[in-house]
Amino acid sequence: MAPLRFSANVSWLFPELPSLPARLQAAGGVGFEAAEVAWPYAEPPEALACAATEARLRMVLINTPPGDLQKGEMGLGAVPGRQAAFRAGLEQAVLYAKALGCPRIHLMAGRVPQGMDRTAVRGEMEMVFLENLRHAAGVLAQENLVGLLEPINTRITDPQYFLDTPQQAAAILQKVGRPNLQLQMDLFHWQIMDGNLTGNIRDFLPIVGHVQVAQVPGRGEPGSPGELNFPYLFQLLEDEGYKGFIGCEYQPQGNTVEGLSWLRSYWDKRGHPKAAQ
Numbered sequence: 001m002a003p004l005r006f007s008a009n010v011s012w013l014f015p016e017l018p019s020l021p022a023r024l025q026a027a028g029g030v031g032f033e034a035a036e037v038a039w040p041y042a043e044p045p046e047a048l049a050c051a052a053t054e055a056r057l058r059m060v061l062i063n064t065p066p067g068d069l070q071k072g073e074m075g076l077g078a079v080p081g082r083q084a085a086f087r088a089g090l091e092q093a094v095l096y097a098k099a100l101g102c103p104r105i106h107l108m109a110g111r112v113p114q115g116m117d118r119t120a121v122r123g124e125m126e127m128v129f130l131e132n133l134r135h136a137a138g139v140l141a142q143e144n145l146v147g148l149l150e151p152i153n154t155r156i157t158d159p160q161y162f163l164d165t166p167q168q169a170a171a172i173l174q175k176v177g178r179p180n181l182q183l184q185m186d187l188f189h190w191q192i193m194d195g196n197l198t199g200n201i202r203d204f205l206p207i208v209g210h211v212q213v214a215q216v217p218g219r220g221e222p223g224s225p226g227e228l229n230f231p232y233l234f235q236l237l238e239d240e241g242y243k244g245f246i247g248c249e250y251q252p253q254g255n256t257v258e259g260l261s262w263l264r265s266y267w268d269k270r271g272h273p274k275a276a277q
Helices: 020-029 045-054 083-100 118-142 166-176 187-193 197-207 230-239 258-269
Strands: 005-009 034-037 058-063 104-106 146-149 181-186 208-213 245-248
Touching (some): 005 058, 045 058, 058 083, 058 245, 083 104, 118 146, 181 187, 181 197, 187 208, 208 230
Parallel strands (some): 005 034, 005 245, 034 058
């Protein structure tokens, strides 16, 4: 069994550093071989690509633009009336992905509009999402890119988010039926919404294109106190043959580097050369 590979989510890690290029440099300096960023759009793609190259990092994931944050938007994929904006954002994400050599884009579903009942608009929002996903699959296929759907928990993180369980996301993927659309498995969100991580990992891993981790409920690093037994979960992912990257999308409870003892321990137990860094 090959050891798992980890990517630094520089939208979350190294918050003490002021810019994405500086965070990329820091991630490479502590031994990460890959990085991901939620929204890279405030930086020129060439600058980010150069920073990643200098840090010897592969970029493995970005998100589509969130929309109008001041109006409370958090993705547009399933939002009625925002189809044109979603498609424009997708084009921007593709440009960045190509410049960064990044093979995956998280296609953000977005929130149930304010004042609307989730149950009442579920059917309409799913229809919009399916339409946008079919369009996105075609666009991404032309560039040999993969689109990801990530359920986000509605109990702690975002009560209005449309896509909130792995079951819902898997059903939508089945309806779309495009091989370059896959599931993004964030163990933080999955534990909060559904639990049963052992069963869900085994059931859904064949359609998973990316994994992310954080401790529950505080969203700290895997080594912090909480509900999840990460040595067990990492072993399970190894045993099930997961070959992709695991994104470290968590809020460091203190200094980012000091909080990476869990990762150094993992590397050390598997004889990984980065353990010495």
